[in-house]
Amino acid sequence: MPLTAQHAQAGVLDATVDPLGEGTSWETIHRARPRAPLTCRECGHGLHPKLSPKGLRFFAHDRAAPTCSLVGETMAHRLLKLQLASAIREAGWYAELEVAGDGWRADVLATSPDGARRMAWEAQLAQITVDELRQRTSRMQASEVPVCWVTDDDRPWIGAVPAIQITVPAEPGPADAQIVNGAAVFRESWCPRRRCENDGGAPGPCPGHGWWGPVPEAVNLETFVAGVLAGTIRIHQVAVRKYLRLPTAARTVWTTRQHVITERAQMEASARRRERDELAAAEHERHLAAIAAKLARQQALTPPAVDLVGREARGYVGVRDATPEWAMGVPLFVHDMPQGVISPVVSRVSAEVLARFRGLTLFVATEAERRALARACEPAQRIVLFEVEVPAQPRPPAVTYGRAGRVR
Known part of the structure; x- marks a missing residue:
C-alpha cells in the first residue's frame, strides 16, 4: 500500500507531508465526493486514501488491482x-x-x-x-x-x-x-x-x-x-x-x-613492522638511517613547499602523512585535492604512483635527488629544488596513530 499517489490534476501526492502536493490537503481527498482521481504510480491502478487505526495516512488499491510491488507492503x-x-x-x-x-x-x-x-x-x-x-x-x-x-x-x-x-x-x-x-x-x-x-x-x-x-x-x-x-x-x-x-x-x-x-x-x-623484521641487522640500520635522512629532508622542505603551493593554488595547504601511495613522500592538499609531494622515495615510484604524480609538483632538497627522481618520472614532471638546511636528525613526529594527517 503506497504512501504516494498520482492525482489527475495536482500531480504526485505524498501522504507523509502537508500539503500533499500542489496545495492539496488530506481533507480534500479523504472520503471526498466525488472521489479524487488517484492512480498508483507503479501499476496505474486506481487508489483511494485511507487511515490506519493509529492514524497513519496511506493510499490503498481499488478492488481487482493487478500485480503490483506496492500492494503487499506491510504496515511495518x-x-x-x-x-x-x-x-x-x-x-x-x-x-x-x-x-x-x-x-x-x-x-x-x-x-x-x-x-x-x-x-x-x-x-x-x-x-x-x-x-x-x-x-x-x-x-x-x-x-x-x-x-x-x-x-x-x-x-x-x-x-x-x-x-x-x-x-x-x-x-x-x-x-x-x-x-x-x-x-x-x-x-x-x-x-x-x-x-x-x-x-x-x-x-x-x-x-x-x-x-x-x-x-x-x-x-x-x-x-x-x-x-x-x-x-x-x-x-x-x-x-x-x-x-x-x-x-x-x-x-x-x-x-x-x-x-x-x-x-x-x-x-x-604493520607494514613497517613486517619490513623491519625481514631486514638483516646491518640492512636494518642502513634502512633506519635512510628513513631518518628522508624525514629530515621532508621536514626541512615542508615550509617552502607549503608556501609555494599555497601561493599557486590560492588556498589553505594541508600537509598529510607520507604513505606508499605517494612513494612515501609527504603529500600537500588544497581543498582535498593533491597539489604536490615532498621528497618521494625514488625506488617506490611505480607506474601507479607516476599516474598519481601527473600535474603535481615534486619537491627535492638536493641536485642528486632531483636527477634520480627525474629519471624515474615522466619528462613533463615538474620538480622543484629548494636549497634548504637539512638537520642531522629529524624532529619527533607531530602526530600519533589514528589521528588525521598533519595540518599546518
Missing part, C-alpha cells in the same frame, strides 16, 4: 519508510517516496537542497538474497544513486552491501529507532614504543592490535541518516579481515573518517 514497511523520510527531511534534504529510476525504485529518495546529490534509502524487511541486493545496489549506483538498506532483523547481507539493522519502535519516530548492526568503530590498541607486549616483547615498532567492533553507544536513526547525508558517516570496506570483531564476517561497514584513518595507521604500522 510503511512505518519504516515514514521514519526514513522524516529523518531525511530533519537533516535538511528533500525526501520523495516510491520514486522510480532506471531499472530501480527507491522506497525513499533523498535529494540535497542544491539538487546535486541523491541517495536511496530502502526499507528491506522481507527475505532477500545477497546476490539480488547486490544487483539492485549496482543498478542504483549506475545511476549515481548510492543506497542504504535498512532492516529490523539480523540478515546475512548486512556487511555485504551498504546496510544497517535497527530496532523498530511501536510508534513512528526516527529518533527512537536505534542502529544495532552495520555501523562500526576501529578500536585502537598500541604497545609501548620500545617493545611490543602483544608480540612476545619483541623490539621495534608496534604493528597495532586494534580491531573493528560495534559502536559502543547507541546511535539513533535520525542521527545516522543526518551523518550519512552530511558525509561524516560513510561506507567503508574493511581492509584486513582479521581486524573484524563484528556480528558478521562481511567487510562493509558504516563508520567515520577518523576510524578509517586509524585502521590505515595500523595497516601502515
Whole structure:
C-alpha cells in the first residue's frame, strides 16, 4: 500500500507531508465526493486514501488491482519508510517516496537542497538474497544513486552491501529507532614504543592490535541518516579481515573518517613492522638511517613547499602523512585535492604512483635527488629544488596513530 499517489490534476501526492502536493490537503481527498482521481504510480491502478487505526495516512488499491510491488507492503514497511523520510527531511534534504529510476525504485529518495546529490534509502524487511541486493545496489549506483538498506532483523547481507539493522519502535519516530548492526568503530590498541607486549616483547615498532567492533553507544536513526547525508558517516570496506570483531564476517561497514584513518595507521604500522623484521641487522640500520635522512629532508622542505603551493593554488595547504601511495613522500592538499609531494622515495615510484604524480609538483632538497627522481618520472614532471638546511636528525613526529594527517 503506497504512501504516494498520482492525482489527475495536482500531480504526485505524498501522504507523509502537508500539503500533499500542489496545495492539496488530506481533507480534500479523504472520503471526498466525488472521489479524487488517484492512480498508483507503479501499476496505474486506481487508489483511494485511507487511515490506519493509529492514524497513519496511506493510499490503498481499488478492488481487482493487478500485480503490483506496492500492494503487499506491510504496515511495518510503511512505518519504516515514514521514519526514513522524516529523518531525511530533519537533516535538511528533500525526501520523495516510491520514486522510480532506471531499472530501480527507491522506497525513499533523498535529494540535497542544491539538487546535486541523491541517495536511496530502502526499507528491506522481507527475505532477500545477497546476490539480488547486490544487483539492485549496482543498478542504483549506475545511476549515481548510492543506497542504504535498512532492516529490523539480523540478515546475512548486512556487511555485504551498504546496510544497517535497527530496532523498530511501536510508534513512528526516527529518533527512537536505534542502529544495532552495520555501523562500526576501529578500536585502537598500541604497545609501548620500545617493545611490543602483544608480540612476545619483541623490539621495534608496534604493528597495532586494534580491531573493528560495534559502536559502543547507541546511535539513533535520525542521527545516522543526518551523518550519512552530511558525509561524516560513510561506507567503508574493511581492509584486513582479521581486524573484524563484528556480528558478521562481511567487510562493509558504516563508520567515520577518523576510524578509517586509524585502521590505515595500523595497516601502515604493520607494514613497517613486517619490513623491519625481514631486514638483516646491518640492512636494518642502513634502512633506519635512510628513513631518518628522508624525514629530515621532508621536514626541512615542508615550509617552502607549503608556501609555494599555497601561493599557486590560492588556498589553505594541508600537509598529510607520507604513505606508499605517494612513494612515501609527504603529500600537500588544497581543498582535498593533491597539489604536490615532498621528497618521494625514488625506488617506490611505480607506474601507479607516476599516474598519481601527473600535474603535481615534486619537491627535492638536493641536485642528486632531483636527477634520480627525474629519471624515474615522466619528462613533463615538474620538480622543484629548494636549497634548504637539512638537520642531522629529524624532529619527533607531530602526530600519533589514528589521528588525521598533519595540518599546518
